Amino acid sequence: MWASWKGLVYQLAGIILACLALLVWLLTADLSTIELTTLAPAALWGYTVEHLQLTLLAAAIVLVIAIPLGIALTRKPLRFLTAPVLAIANFGQAAPAVGVVVLLALWVGFSFWAATLSLVLYAVLPVLRNTMIGLDQVDARLVEAGRGMGMSATAVLFTVELPLAVPVMLSGVRTALVLLVGTAALATFINGGGLGILITTGVNLSLTTxxxxxxLLVALLALLIDWVGRVVEHVARPKGL
Known part of the structure; x- marks a missing residue:
């Protein structure tokens, strides 16, 4: 039992220690008036909440789009669409993140929603691809056995294919979440809010702290989201896998 959770416990402990180290550094640093205002607890909390809202909303939209689409593309009637759909998804991730964010902002306006849409385009590929890979890797003999027992195609999907594909699918979701946390820092360029405002403020005003x-907050938030994803993977993994 401990062996399976050991890595997760160590990762969480490392994140907590890093947060404490950052807190001690901020409390002992010689901060200017501008730095004290920018790094006030209420301000940091507000930026973090905005960052999480942006990340989680984009993640929810990605899941609603990518998982059903991935399932549909593994069904025989729609397999011919796999190549063009993956090409479009690949374009969304291959394009520079800043370019995607700015171009969409010029199209739909500089706002929270423009940032959300750009993040969705950037993170849809890992979930879509892993959903398809996870379903394609399910042993065809198990699928045939389910159909031989009189189960419908839908029943086989939900009772055989999806449970066995869960580990691979969750890996894609975790990858997308980490991508979203990092890329959400760019939302500040189009008035999307988030922790990116600290980075741009620090650069523009030469405030290193x-x-x-x-x-560091963006990195720690990404590590925390990754930890949560690993915990979900561990709990949701079918027994025996």
Missing amino acids: VLVTGA
């Missing part, structure tokens, strides 16, 4: 704090 603000810059480093923003970068």
Whole structure:
């Protein structure tokens, strides 16, 4: 039991220690008036909440789009669409993140929703691809056995294919979440909010403490989201896998 959870416990402990180290550094640093205002607890909390809202909303939209689409593309009637759909998804992730964010903002306006849409385009590929890979890797003999027992195609999908594909699918979701946390820092360029404001403020005003704090908070938030994803993977993994 401990062996399976050991890595997760160590990762969480490392994140907590890093957060404490950052807190001690901020409390003992010689901060200017601007830095004190920018790094006030209420301000940091507000930026973090905005960052999480942006990330989680984009993640929810990605899941609603990518998982059903991935399932549909593994069904025989729609397999011919696999190549063009993956090509479009690949374009969304292959394009520079800043370019995607700015171009969409010029199209739909500089706002929270423009940032959300750009994040969705950027993170849809891992979930879509892993959903398809997970379903394609299910042993065809198990699927045939289910059909031989009189189960419908839908029943086989939900009772045989999806449970066995869960580990691979969750890996894609975790990858997408980490991508979203990091890329959401760019939302500040189009008035999307989030922790990116600390990074841009630090760069524009040459405030190293603000810059480093923003970068570390984004990194720690990504590590925390990754930890949560690993916990979900561990709990949801079918027994025996």
